Amino acid sequence: MVVCDIDHFKSINDTHGHQSGDAVLQHIASVLRATTRRHVDSVVRYGGEEFLLLLPQTGPDGASYVAERLRTSIAGNPTMDGAGRRIEATASFGVLSVDFSVVGGDVTETSLIAGADALLYEAKASGRNSIRSREWPGESQGQDVDILVQTTCDAPG
Numbered sequence: 001m002v003v004c005d006i007d008h009f010k011s012i013n014d015t016h017g018h019q020s021g022d023a024v025l026q027h028i029a030s031v032l033r034a035t036t037r038r039h040v041d042s043v044v045r046y047g048g049e050e051f052l053l054l055l056p057q058t059g060p061d062g063a064s065y066v067a068e069r070l071r072t073s074i075a076g077n078p079t080m081d082g083a084g085r086r087i088e089a090t091a092s093f094g095v096l097s098v099d100f101s102v103v104g105g106d107v108t109e110t111s112l113i114a115g116a117d118a119l120l121y122e123a124k125a126s127g128r129n130s131i132r133s134r135e136w137p138g139e140s141q142g143q144d145v146d147i148l149v150q151t152t153c154d155a156p157g
Contacts, residue, residue, distance in 0.1 A: 002053040002067055003094045003116040004032065006074075007128040009049035012087060020081040024089050025049065027079040035070050050120075052113070060097035064133045067093040071131060094119030095133035103136055 013021035032043045042054040055063050078086040096116040098107055119132040
C-alpha cells in the first residue's frame with residue numbers, strides 16, 4: 001500500500017486558485033495511473049490531496065521502486081493550468097509492504113492505511129518530496145524493517 005500526498009497543496013490553491021489546484025490533482029492522478037499497472041494496481045483519491053495506491057503482487061523493493069518512479073515523474077512534470085501557467089509540484093510517499101502469506105488475517109484495512117500514513121508523515125517531516133518505506137512489523141519477529149529511505153531531493157516542494 002502506498003499513500004501519496006501532494007506537498008504544500010494549500011499553497012498551490014492559495015497562489016494559483018482552486019481551479020489550478022484541481023488541474024494539479026487531475027495531472028498527478030494521471031501520472032499515478034500511467035505509472036502503475038493497468039488492471040492490476042488501484043489508484044484512488046483519498047482525501048483532499050492524498051491518493052492511495054494498492055500494488056498487489058509487488059514486493060517491498062518493487063513497491064519502493066514504483067514510489068520512486070512516481071516521485072520523480074511528479075517532480076519532473078509540472079502541470080499546465082487553464083491560464084497556461086506551469087505549476088511545479090512534488091509529492092511525498094509512505095510505502096507499507098505486507099506479505100499476507102506470513103501475517104495471515106490479522107491485518108485490517110484501517111491498520112494498513114494507518115501504517116502507510118505514518119510513513120508518509122515521516123517523509124513529510126524529513127523535508128518532503130521523499131519516500132519512507134517499511135515491511136509490516138510482523139514479518140521480522142515484530143521489528144520494522146527499513147527498505148528504502150529516500151532523502152529529500154533538490155526539487156521544490
